[in-house]
Amino acid sequence: MNGLQFFRLLAGVNARILRRHILAVREKSFLMVSVITLFVVGYWFAGYSVFFTGFRRLADVPGLQMILVDRMLYLFFAFLFLMLMFSNMIIGYSTLFKSQETQWMLTLPVRSLDVFRWKLMETTLLASWAFLFLSAPLMAAYGNARHVSGVFYLKVFLLFIPFTVIPAAIGSIAILIVTRYLHRHVFKWALFGVSVVGIICAIFFLKPMQAEDLEKAQIVASLHQLLHTSRVTVQPILPSYWVASSMIAWGDGGSGRGIFFFLVLLSNAMMATLVSVTISRHLYYEGWSRNHSQGHFQLGVPLLDAPISLPHTALTERLVNLWPRMHHATRALVIKDIRVFWRDTSQWSQFVIFFGLLGLYVLNLRSVAYDRNMELWASFVSFLNLGASSMTLATLTTRFVFPQFSLEGKRLWMIGMVPYGLKRVLLEKFWLSSVCTAAITLVLMLTSSWMLRIPGWLTLLFASTVVVMSFALCGIAVGIGALFPNFSSGSTANRRDDNPAKIVSGFGGTFCFILSLAYIVVVIGAEVAPMYASFAVSGFTERGQPWGLVFSWIFVALLSLAATSIPMSLALKKVESLEI
Amino acid sequence: MIQTEHLTKRYGGLVAVNDLTLDIPQGQFFAFLGPNGAGKTTTIKLLAGLLKPTSGRALIGGYDIQKNPVEARKILSYVPDMPFLYDKLEPMEFMLFVGQLYGMDRVDVVRASDELFDVFGLNDTRRQMIENLSHGTRQRLVIASALLHQPKVIIIDEPMVGLDPRSARVVKNVLKERSRDGVTVFLSTHVLHIAEELADQVGILNRGKLIAVGTIDELRVVSGEKGELEDAFLALTRGEEAAAQLP
Numbered sequence: 001m002n003g004l005q006f007f008r009l010l011a012g013v014n015a016r017i018l019r020r021h022i023l024a025v026r027e028k029s030f031l032m033v034s035v036i037t038l039f040v041v042g043y044w045f046a047g048y049s050v051f052f053t054g055f056r057r058l059a060d061v062p063g064l065q066m067i068l069v070d071r072m073l074y075l076f077f078a079f080l081f082l083m084l085m086f087s088n089m090i091i092g093y094s095t096l097f098k099s100q101e102t103q104w105m106l107t108l109p110v111r112s113l114d115v116f117r118w119k120l121m122e123t124t125l126l127a128s129w130a131f132l133f134l135s136a137p138l139m140a141a142y143g144n145a146r147h148v149s150g151v152f153y154l155k156v157f158l159l160f161i162p163f164t165v166i167p168a169a170i171g172s173i174a175i176l177i178v179t180r181y182l183h184r185h186v187f188k189w190a191l192f193g194v195s196v197v198g199i200i201c202a203i204f205f206l207k208p209m210q211a212e213d214l215e216k217a218q219i220v221a222s223l224h225q226l227l228h229t230s231r232v233t234v235q236p237i238l239p240s241y242w243v244a245s246s247m248i249a250w251g252d253g254g255s256g257r258g259i260f261f262f263l264v265l266l267s268n269a270m271m272a273t274l275v276s277v278t279i280s281r282h283l284y285y286e287g288w289s290r291n292h293s294q295g296h297f298q299l300g301v302p303l304l305d306a307p308i309s310l311p312h313t314a315l316t317e318r319l320v321n322l323w324p325r326m327h328h329a330t331r332a333l334v335i336k337d338i339r340v341f342w343r344d345t346s347q348w349s350q351f352v353i354f355f356g357l358l359g360l361y362v363l364n365l366r367s368v369a370y371d372r373n374m375e376l377w378a379s380f381v382s383f384l385n386l387g388a389s390s391m392t393l394a395t396l397t398t399r400f401v402f403p404q405f406s407l408e409g410k411r412l413w414m415i416g417m418v419p420y421g422l423k424r425v426l427l428e429k430f431w432l433s434s435v436c437t438a439a440i441t442l443v444l445m446l447t448s449s450w451m452l453r454i455p456g457w458l459t460l461l462f463a464s465t466v467v468v469m470s471f472a473l474c475g476i477a478v479g480i481g482a483l484f485p486n487f488s489s490g491s492t493a494n495r496r497d498d499n500p501a502k503i504v505s506g507f508g509g510t511f512c513f514i515l516s517l518a519y520i521v522v523v524i525g526a527e528v529a530p531m532y533a534s535f536a537v538s539g540f541t542e543r544g545q546p547w548g549l550v551f552s553w554i555f556v557a558l559l560s561l562a563a564t565s566i567p568m569s570l571a572l573k574k575v576e577s578l579e580i
Numbered sequence: 581m582i583q584t585e586h587l588t589k590r591y592g593g594l595v596a597v598n599d600l601t602l603d604i605p606q607g608q609f610f611a612f613l614g615p616n617g618a619g620k621t622t623t624i625k626l627l628a629g630l631l632k633p634t635s636g637r638a639l640i641g642g643y644d645i646q647k648n649p650v651e652a653r654k655i656l657s658y659v660p661d662m663p664f665l666y667d668k669l670e671p672m673e674f675m676l677f678v679g680q681l682y683g684m685d686r687v688d689v690v691r692a693s694d695e696l697f698d699v700f701g702l703n704d705t706r707r708q709m710i711e712n713l714s715h716g717t718r719q720r721l722v723i724a725s726a727l728l729h730q731p732k733v734i735i736i737d738e739p740m741v742g743l744d745p746r747s748a749r750v751v752k753n754v755l756k757e758r759s760r761d762g763v764t765v766f767l768s769t770h771v772l773h774i775a776e777e778l779a780d781q782v783g784i785l786n787r788g789k790l791i792a793v794g795t796i797d798e799l800r801v802v803s804g805e806k807g808e809l810e811d812a813f814l815a816l817t818r819g820e821e822a823a824a825q826l827p
Contacts, residue, residue, distance in 0.1 A: 292630070
């Protein structure tokens with residue numbers, strides 16, 4: 001069987017499977033489908049409005065007009081390119097080296113090269129569709145701001161095809177080299193090291209605009225500085241430059257330049273694919289075999305090799321032992337959960353990326369530092385920061401805490417059979433996740449408040465709020481996770497791998513996220529209202545007495561108590577009668 | 581039909597398969613036994629070409645699985661202990677897909693699938709999604725799909741896990757029948773009575789080394805145990821000294 005026949009067969013089967021998945025939506029809960037549809041439409045509508053307003057405002061800046069809009073586009077595509085590359089590397093590793101389907105395909109009478117080609121296409125689609133979905137409102141807003149015709153959107157769609165292929169090919173080359181030549185344990189530590197070095201480099205080398213520049217109110221000069229700082233994104237060697245240039249040219253009606261950059265993009269996409277496929281001839285099967293043949297890693301230095309697994313054990317246990325009077329069953333569960341999390345690549349790698357992005361967020365806060373002369377602006381930025389931190393917290397709890405109960409899957413019987421019961425399991429998950437997330441968000445909040453130069457009393461208010469919110473959001477995540485478990489995605493009975501991302505994408509995960517968002521909106525609303533009421537009374541330059549905030553904080557504490565206890569008590573009741 | 585020449589596989593410092601040399605002729609039913617962690621699954625993955633040997637080579641029907649993987653796999657069927665299936669397909673759709681992957685004509689696939697569905701008792705499941713099938717039914721479907729393209733070599737890892745007695749009997753009968761028809765069957769199992777019942781030859785692997793190979797009677801002689809295969813197996817795996825005394 002040649003490669004083309006193999007592709008045709010696989011395409012046919014996958015199209016059938018996709019159709020069945022789409023048809024299966026009819027069997028899903030009406031509530032879930034409605035909520036998701038509303039969410040999608042709401043996102044597109046809100047995204048379009050925000051981007052369109054932004055583009056119009058930028059276009060009104062005297063002397064710069066569309067230059068800023070275009071630079072936004074260069075910046076956007078540069079970041080999109082980086083995100084696509086990371087996404088392709090993570091998904092590519094799973095589809096090329098860890099998937100059971102890939103193992104099965106490698107036993108068929110087809111070349112491993114054909115398997116690689118198919119899996120590369122699959123990776124590109126899986127890694128890219130979400131970014132395209134998310135960027136659709138931006139594209140629509142840009143087109144509208146430029147008053148383009150409908151053909152423009154078709155051209156943009158065509159542009160996106162080679163644009164998504166390049167990061168996929170580069171990502172696959174990186175994965176092929178890493179898997180072939182680097183032991184996975186070395187890779188794990190190397191990635192961790194690179195992330196730390198990357199964050200340190202970002203702190204020292206990324207120079208966002210300083211507050212002093214803004215205080216001078218020299219807007220045009222500041223914008224020139226912004227253009228200067230972001231000049232790295234207009235380097236003609238970057239694929240993001242080609243896609244943005246082509247789009248801008250088509251937006252302006254200059255078809256020659258647009259076609260030129262499209263062809264540059266297309267030829268480079270073809271070249272990158274060719275290099276990737278050529279390399280795969282030598283590295284893919286070798287890498288696959290090596291990846292599935294790696295035993296305990298040895299450095300060859302007896303002193304270093306001997307205790308390589310012991311420090312993990314000792315460190316985890318030592319850390320957990322710091323907690324006084326912990327029940328031995330709880331202690332065992334905590335140690336198990338920490339170890340399983342750290343050893344699961346799909347969990348910690350996303351965790352690292354998640355916090356890398358958070359690091360960038362905190363770094364960029366320097367550009368909106370607290371202005372003592374504008375109380376209203378200061379409180380606005382502070383609450384915006386609280387909102388961002390709590391949204392981050394909600395994402396964190398939904399992505400990492402919600403699947404914890406489902407992940408136990410078929411293993412649940414084992415811990416369910418011990419004399420302490422599933423109640424203890426649930427409580428352990430709640431306390432462990434609450435303490436960890438509270439610690440993380442507290443650090444985030446204190447750092448961001450310090451960078452924003454928020455006054456002490458407001459910092460204390462926000463810090464105490466995020467701690468309370470951590471417990472509430474973990475209560476929601478653990479509670480909903482046990483009330484709506486998704487064992488099918490995490491079970492081994494139907495031959496699927498444990499995949500937390502799949503568990504989150506079910507009804508329970510969606511419901512948990514929406515409930516968390518609703519809780520955040522009420523909490524922030526409760527704290528914002530008295531603050532602005534006090535501004536309204538005392539004028540918008542000076543704040544009145546913050547007594548209203550004290551009452552709102554009490555309300556937030558009570559609300560959080562309810563948000564924690566209601567889902568948790570329902571979940572505890574459910575696990576009492578759960579049939580495993 | 582299956583040959584290994586000094587086949588060796590190392591996982592870091594661990595030698596999972598150590599200098600394995602085997603020659604299994606056409607039509608032989610070969611049972612591969614060994615304690616947990618002996619290296620059976622690694623050997624099977626080396627034979628199926630999923631892993632690259634550290635040294636030595638494996639040949640299927642005369643084709644080196646590393647140098648001519650496509651030719652070797654045309655005549656080979658491999659059923660792993662954790663087989664893969666597409667959940668959103670129906671059994672017949674899966675059979676059609678597999679048959680076409682092996683270059684079979686659609687009509688031939690349907691005809692062969694009908695026969696295999698009869699033999700394996702899968703007719704009732706034709707219109708169900710694979711995701712709704714029980715573990716045993718899925719296992720029968722996987723084995724049926726492995727037999728679809730009339731392979732000359734079947735490598736099968738722990739096929740009886742999760743099968744009820746009737747299904748297990750069907751699988752045993754089909755595999756033995758194929759073996760009589762000239763198909764070489766390489767079966768890895770922990771269930772010693774299956775080996776006793778079906779195998780022409782038995783190989784015992786311990787800590788990566790082939791410590792005994794021969795008919796069940798020969799193994800009894802070598803082990804000094806006259807009773808069941810279990811006694812011979814336990815005696816042989818107790819130490820590797822017996823390897824030197826093999827015929």
